[in-house]
Every structure is written in C-alpha cells, then in structure tokens.
Amino acid sequence: MSRVAPVSIGLTGGIASGKSTVSAMLAELGAIVIDADALARQAVAPGTEGLAEVVARFGGGVLHEDGTLNRPALGAIVFGDDDERATLDAIIHPRVRAASAEARAQAQADDIVVEDIPLLVETGQADRFELVLVVQAEEEARVRRMIEHRGMAEDDARARIRSQASDAERAAVADVILHNEGTVEELRAQTEEVWRTIIEPLRHQ
Numbered sequence: 001m002s003r004v005a006p007v008s009i010g011l012t013g014g015i016a017s018g019k020s021t022v023s024a025m026l027a028e029l030g031a032i033v034i035d036a037d038a039l040a041r042q043a044v045a046p047g048t049e050g051l052a053e054v055v056a057r058f059g060g061g062v063l064h065e066d067g068t069l070n071r072p073a074l075g076a077i078v079f080g081d082d083d084e085r086a087t088l089d090a091i092i093h094p095r096v097r098a099a100s101a102e103a104r105a106q107a108q109a110d111d112i113v114v115e116d117i118p119l120l121v122e123t124g125q126a127d128r129f130e131l132v133l134v135v136q137a138e139e140e141a142r143v144r145r146m147i148e149h150r151g152m153a154e155d156d157a158r159a160r161i162r163s164q165a166s167d168a169e170r171a172a173v174a175d176v177i178l179h180n181e182g183t184v185e186e187l188r189a190q191t192e193e194v195w196r197t198i199i200e201p202l203r204h205q
Contacts, residue, residue: 002109002110003109003110003203003205004109005109006032006104006107006108006109006110006111006112006113007111007112007113007130007131007199007202007203008104008113008115008128008129008130008131009031009112009113009114009115009129009130009131009132009133009199010114010115010117010120010125010126010128010129010131010132010133011023011026011114011115011116011117011120011132011133011134011135012116012117012118012119012120012121012132012133012134012135012170013118013134013135013136013137013170014136014137014142014161014164014165014167014170015118015142015146015160015161015164016137016141016142016143016145016146016149016150016157017135017136017137017142017180018135018137018178018180018187019116019118019135020116021180021184021187022133022135022178022180022187022191023035023114023116025187025188025191025192026114026191026195027114029191029192029195030112031112031113031114031199032103032107032111032112032113032114033114033115033116034100034103034104034113034114034115034116035116036096036100036115036116036117036118036119037116037118039095039096039099039100040092040095040096042099043091043092043095043096043099044069044091044092045068046067046068050091050092050095051069053091054069054074054088054091057087057088057091058074058077058084058088061073062074062077074088079159079163080159080163093123100115110203112199112200112202112203114133115129118164119164119165120132120173121165121169121170121173122164122165126173130202131175131176131198131199131202132173132174132175132176133174133175133176133177133178133194134170134171134173134174134176134177134178135177135178135180136167136170136171136177136178136179136180137179137180137181138181139158139161141180141181142157142161143157143158143161146160176194176198178190178191178194
C-alpha cells in the first residue's frame with residue numbers, strides 16, 4: 001500500500017545534547033528537515049509583524065542599533081520568568097507552527113519529514129508524529145560542551161538545562177533514544193542504523 005502523506009518524525013533533545021548534529025545527519029541521509037529554531041528566527045526578523053509585537057511588548061531595549069533582535073537582552077527578560085516567557089511564546093510559536101505546516105504541505109508522499117523542535121516535549125507536540133527521536137546526553141557532558149563551545153559559565157549552563165524538560169520527560173515520549181556521550185562517529189553510526197532499520201521502513205507502511 002502506498003503512502004498518502006510523508007513520513008512524519010519529531011526530533012528533540014536538550015541543549016547541547018547533539019540534536020542539531022543528528023538533524024544535519026538526517027538531512028544528509030535524505031530527510032527534509034524543518035528547523036523550528038530557524039523558523040523562530042525568521043518569525044522575528046527585521047520588518048516582520050513578529051518583531052514588531054516583541055518590541056511592543058518588551059520595549060526597544062530588545063533591539064540592536066541596526067534593528068535586529070538583541071537575543072541576549074530579550075533572554076535576560078524572559079529567562080526565569082514564566083509569565084514573560086509565555087508572552088514571548090504566544091508571539092513566536094503560532095508563527096513557527098504556521099511556517100512548519102506550510103513546509104510540510106510542500107513535501108511528497110514518499111518523503112521523510114523531520115521536524116527539529118527543541119521544545120517538542122514542553123509544547124506537547126509528541127502526538128503529532130509517527131516517530132519521536134530523542135537525543136540524550138549526560139548532564140556533565142552537556143555542561144562541558146556549553147562551557148567549551150559556547151563560553152557559558154557553569155552555573156548558567158546548568159540553569160539552562162534545568163529550564164527545559166528533564167531527560168525522563170523526553171524519554172517518556174520517545175520512540176527511539178540516541179545516546180550522545182561518545183564521538184561524532186559513534187553518534188553517526190547510531191543515526192544511520194535508526195535510519196536504515198526504523199525510519200526508511202516507515203515509507204512502506
């Protein structure tokens with residue numbers, strides 16, 4: 001029986017888990033990847049209604065001099081304040097979902113569409129997908145990556161981890177968990193195995 005819609009996969013993982021690396025690997029294997037972070041950036045690009053709403057709500061101090069969004073300044077306002085974050089989410093998330101739906105609508109029935117969504121669990125979207133892939137890594141490995149590659153202080157790194165869903169919460173919605181404490185080559189081997197044995201067969205269901 002031929003499919004009437006693309007294979008729909010949700011990909012998520014905590015900060016510095018390696019999710020973006022897996023996303024790139026899936027794209028190399030042939031998936032159409034819809035990047036929620038990229039869509040969120042587009043939603044508040046200069047000249048958009050989204051950016052105008054953000055400025056109206058949070059003030060001109062969230063802009064750089066060139067009119068682009070000052071993400072650190074905005075982050076300082078919403079990080080740790082659930083109400084402010086909810087306000088920001090209400091501006092950005094509907095626009096991201098609309099853009100995702102538009103991208104999905106362009107896919108063919110035999111395509112594999114991977115939606116890379118950092119907050120998939122937090123926003124309750126797991127049930128939308130045929131398969132949910134979760135990238136996990138031990139906290140110490142993630143903290144080390146944030147310190148070494150992003151220049152974050154350890155306390156800030158741990159606070160970012162705590163602000164997201166827990167490993168247990170992500171595991172609860174996962175159909176497949178990719179473990180990323182080792183090398184990039186080991187992660188690639190896991191990803192290719194999942195692609196070959198689990199994802200590609202979905203095309204024929």
